[in-house]
Amino acid sequence: MKGLVRQAVALAIAGIAFAAATGSSQAATPEPQLLAMYQPVLHFDPLEKFRPASVQSFIADSDLERLTAPNTWSLVDPAPEPGDLPAPGTGIWRLNQDSCTPSSALGGLECYAAAWNEGSGGPVVYGHVAHDGDHTVLEYWLFYYDDFYSYAYPPSNFIWQAHEGDWEAVNVVLDENEQAVSAAYSQHCLGQKRSWVTTPRVGGTHPVVDVALGSHANYFTAGTHPFNLACVPVQALAILAAFGLPAPSDHMVDSRVSGPPATPIHMIDDKTPWVDYDGFWGELQWFHAPAPVGTVPFGTSPVGPAQHSLWSQPLATIASWPSG
Secondary structure, rough: HHHHHHHHHHHHHHHHHHHHHHHHHHHOOOOHHHHOEEEEEEEEEOOOOOOOOHHHHHHHEEEEEEEEEOOOEEEOOOOOOHHHHOOOOOOOOOEEOOOOOOOOHHHHHHHHHHHHHHOOOOOOEEEEEEEEOEEEEEEEEEEEEEEEEEOOOOOOOOOEEEEEEEEEEEEEOOOOOOOEEEEEEOOOOEEEEEEEOOOOOEEEEEEEEEEEEOOOOOOOOEEEEEEEEOOHHHHHHHHHHOOOOOOOOEEEEOEEOOOOOOOOEEEEOOOOOOOOOOOEEEOOOOEEEEEOEEEEEEOOOOOOHHOHHHHOOOOHHOOOOOEE
16 A cells, blocks of 8 residues: 555656646747747838848848958859858858949948848848846847948938948847846947836837937937947047047937838747858948048948857847946
8 A cells, every 4th residue: 555655646746747847848938929029119210221131132132252362352152142151260251242332422322222122022130049047038130231320410421431231139138937127229339228117118028129320220219329439449539539520429310110010030040051151241341531531441341140249148248238
């Protein structure tokens, strides 16, 4: 009898453990559902010419080039495919959108806008789910054909910065119970974060993002936002000071809405074919100011999501961003 009692107790304990494990598994919300639940609503300035685009269309528009000598980029593939981009550590590469250049007037803005309109296939958001300790970070990666920042609003040919390809990100941090605790938006070289209770939202779970005209930096409110000076090159600050001008600001004066359910989410991870590409998403970055500066090269275009610390160390990266 005692043996039977012990066996019954053991079975009961095993059943409880199985039920707990099963319940825990069932409680975990599928990642696509989480991404849809917290998908951001993007507000754009009426003068904004771009929306988040498909990388496939940009790659199809580009030449794949390799740095073969100082300041010398050689054509390797005039028709690259997303799944055939070079592996990391194989050289210094760039995708050069072959019909436009950011060194032309107004950073080639109209040319890039026409290229995007012709081949974008509609807005896309790339969703990545990162697990960091007992937290989950929902990352919404946004790719734009072009970054054209004008110092003046409305945009003018006075002072501007431009580069092909522009990667930005909106993040929602969930606790161990899948409850949102904060939001964090990328801005230039850094970003800003807020607690979830102070983040503007639509429908309770969709954070509202005000996208700055041209630069596509992401803010919690519309209006004029001075740059974080840590993200402004000292050369640019020196040029502005020489003209007696203040540090630059982002602008977003009004809004149109793009967001759930209008913008599809494409999930990406380390196995997505183009994600580990470590080259630049565009040709050189350019800066323009009145004489004697003119239009001069000013760095490179950005790298892709997996090359950012936000991808591999999301919580530490977000923690380094100021509150906004």
